Amino acid sequence: MTLQLQYEFTSDLPLGRWFIGHMRGGRALFRTGPEEVRVPPGDVFVLNQPDACLGGAVADAVIDFAVLEPGLLHEVAQNASTEPGPVRILASHPVSGVVGGRWARTLAVARDLVTSPLALKSDLFTAQVSRLVAAATLETFPNTAMGDTGIADRRDAHPATLRRAVAFIEANPQNDVSVADIDRATRTSVRMVQLAFRRYLNTTLMRYLQQVRLHQASDELRVASPGGPVTVTSVAARWGFSTPARFSLLYRQEFGLTPVQTLRGEHPPLPVR
Structure with missing residues (x-):
C-alpha cells in the first residue's frame, strides 16, 4: 500500500494490525497514546500499537506500508516471547539504520512478488511472502521475542x-x-x-518444514519431463518459495545440484531424510 496525501487525522478505534512504514518522501508526525513519532524522508518506522488509537498529521507524504496481523509476528518468531500473547514491537524505529534500509528493500521485493502472476496462482506463495516481511520486521525492530527457555x-x-x-x-x-x-x-x-x-x-521447526518442501519439490522435478509444463519457477511457487533464485540456492544446499539439473535427469541419488 502506498499513500501520497496531506491531512491530519485521529482514529476512534485501534487499527488492530501492525502498520510498518517506509517514508519515501514528505514528512509525518504520528501519535499512539502518549508517544509522538516524527518521521523524516527515508525513515523506516512502526506507525502504531495494534491495540491503541492513532492520530497524527502528514504533509506531501509518500509512504509504503506493510500491514501485519499481530499473530503473524508470533508465528514466525523462532523463539517464545518475554510476555504472554503475541510478540510485541517495543520501539518505533529500527535498531540501526542499516537494518532499516534492509527492511525497506525487503518490502520493495515483497511488493513486486505479491503483484506477480505467481502470487495469483498460489496462496502458499503469498503466505510465504507475508512471513518474509514479518521475519524481516522481527530482525529490524526491538521486540519481545527471546531465545531463552525455562x-x-x-x-x-x-x-x-x-x-x-x-x-x-x-x-x-x-x-x-x-x-x-x-x-x-x-x-x-x-x-x-x-x-x-x-x-x-x-534444526529448527521451520527449517525442517522447509526441508520437507524441498524434498517434495525434488520429487516433482524428478518425475517431470524436460520441456513439459512443469518448470522450476512453477514448482518453486507451488511449494512456497518466495523466488526461484532463493529456491535454487536452498535446493543446491540440500541436494548438491540445481533444480534445473534435476529436471533434466542429472540428479545423483538423494540423501535419506
Whole structure:
C-alpha cells in the first residue's frame, strides 16, 4: 500500500494490525497514546500499537506500508516471547539504520512478488511472502521475542512432541502451515516444539518444514519431463518459495545440484531424510 496525501487525522478505534512504514518522501508526525513519532524522508518506522488509537498529521507524504496481523509476528518468531500473547514491537524505529534500509528493500521485493502472476496462482506463495516481511520486521525492530527457555520447558520437550510435529508437517507440506498450527497439532507450547527440534534433530521447526518442501519439490522435478509444463519457477511457487533464485540456492544446499539439473535427469541419488 502506498499513500501520497496531506491531512491530519485521529482514529476512534485501534487499527488492530501492525502498520510498518517506509517514508519515501514528505514528512509525518504520528501519535499512539502518549508517544509522538516524527518521521523524516527515508525513515523506516512502526506507525502504531495494534491495540491503541492513532492520530497524527502528514504533509506531501509518500509512504509504503506493510500491514501485519499481530499473530503473524508470533508465528514466525523462532523463539517464545518475554510476555504472554503475541510478540510485541517495543520501539518505533529500527535498531540501526542499516537494518532499516534492509527492511525497506525487503518490502520493495515483497511488493513486486505479491503483484506477480505467481502470487495469483498460489496462496502458499503469498503466505510465504507475508512471513518474509514479518521475519524481516522481527530482525529490524526491538521486540519481545527471546531465545531463552525455562526449566519446565526443558523438562517437557519430549521425543513424543517431536514425533507428533514431524507427522503433522509431513502430512501437510502443501498447506500454509504455521507454528501455531503445529502447536495445536502437538498439543504443546510453541516453546516445547522448538526445543524438541533443536535438541533431537539439531534444526529448527521451520527449517525442517522447509526441508520437507524441498524434498517434495525434488520429487516433482524428478518425475517431470524436460520441456513439459512443469518448470522450476512453477514448482518453486507451488511449494512456497518466495523466488526461484532463493529456491535454487536452498535446493543446491540440500541436494548438491540445481533444480534445473534435476529436471533434466542429472540428479545423483538423494540423501535419506
